[in-house]
Amino acid sequence: MRDRDRTRCRGSLVVRPILALLLLCAVCGARADELRPAYLQLTETRPDVFEVLFKVPARGGAERLDLRVEFDDSVVAQSAISDGFVGGAHLQRWTLQRPGGLAGTQLGMTGPAALRTETLLRVQYRDGSALVHRLTPEAPRYVVEPQPGLWQVVSTYLVLGVEHILIGLDHLLFVLVLLLMVDGTRKLVATITAFTVAHSITLSLAALDLVRVPVPPVEACIALSIVFVAAEIVHRERGLPSLTARRPWIVAFTFGLLHGLGFAAALGEIGLPQSAVPAALLFFNVGVEIGQLLFVAAVLLFGWVARQALRSEPPRWREVPAYAVGALAMFWVIERTAGFWA
Incomplete structure (x- = not known):
């Protein structure tokens, strides 16, 4: 087998699981009503x-x-x-x-x-x-x-935070495209930290009713943020690096403010116990971070296994998942925008 064919075959080890993940996301999205809690x-x-x-x-x-x-x-x-x-x-x-x-x-x-x-x-x-x-x-x-008592509030909101991020497909896909964009440990830590700080700020402000933003436009813009970063990945792979590639933490912080409003919308449906507002808000946020770190760890582990099997990356292999993620997110943008008038 020629080196080019071997590389293409190995590249499929990376691309196919990612496409399978995206297909699963699409199927889960189609069953969103059943995933939403009463x-x-x-x-x-x-x-x-x-x-x-x-x-x-x-x-x-x-x-x-x-x-x-x-x-x-x-x-x-x-x-x-x-x-x-x-x-x-x-x-x-x-x-x-x-x-x-x-x-x-x-x-x-x-x-x-x-x-x-x-x-x-x-x-x-x-x-x-x-x-x-x-x-x-x-x-x-x-x-x-x-x-x-306080412990019951803490344990409940901690679990709710973990569950919310792990079933929030749009939030997870945004984290995924950030990971595809970032190279290097220092950039990765800075990017994830910026995203965490940003969505913690707006989650707290909105949950305490200090900031009020309509939910439907926020959800549409969250989907649009995924499209934006996916497009930036394609640009970088084609030799057109932008500010997003050089300073990914800036984009992560900016869009993280938006994602925090999405988290707050979910928390708003649950409500905060008036006798333990600080504890409930803090541990919901901690739960979100735990779920996010679990997802990041799973993606990095998958990437490490794929690199061991692949030995070398095929050219532009990131473009395929970027196009797939971007297409799915663009569908969400259209669907959520159309929902303004539903």
Whole structure:
């Protein structure tokens, strides 16, 4: 086999897994409604009386996931259910009562969607404290605990932060194109640090309601940031290096501010417990960083294994994943922009 053919064959060891990853991202994106969690909030308005907000992902048009909440017989509905579709979700509201409060009460998710969809439960008490719990397909039922302590808040928001970044395909793809752009350990550390600092700033400001930005334009711009960096990779591979290639941490910091607003939008749906705002915000952010570092470590490990198998890089091999990532992100840009008028 000639050296050129051997190099091309080895190059496929790098390109094929990346393309497979992108195909998986596209498939997961097509099933985004099933990946989005439902949200159940119980707000204490007066002793033993709670207002219910149940938000279930919509499936386009006037359909929603078949997911229902079931309470103990000791919980009595005090009002009829009002419902409607708002912003890609189906909302239900009603009021319920239980003598002695909800502590010790069992609730759970039923319906076919309960086998594949998580639900985030938030119980908000009149004194400002809040209890947060995840109902998963593996554990769809939950016995409401007494009002939570600090450790319960910390552990819940830490896990939520890790999960949010690992299912946030657009955020992960932005990190991926940054890694494809950067050469050298010092540049890599500077770039990831800049991205971390930037999104931590805007996440905190938005979560504390000091900055307000509409979510749909932010999501469209996040997708556009991926397109931008993917195009810069192609330019560099063709001998047209720009500021992005020379100073990637500047781009990482700039777009990191934007991605932080995206993280804050997800946290805004969950809410922060008024009795432990600093701890919840801090550990959600820590969870995001843990998830991000796990992804970076996985990509670097994959790159190291590929280099050992490849021995030498085929010319312009980064262009293929850059084009694939850019095409997928451009689809998101169009889809999210069109959603402004949906």
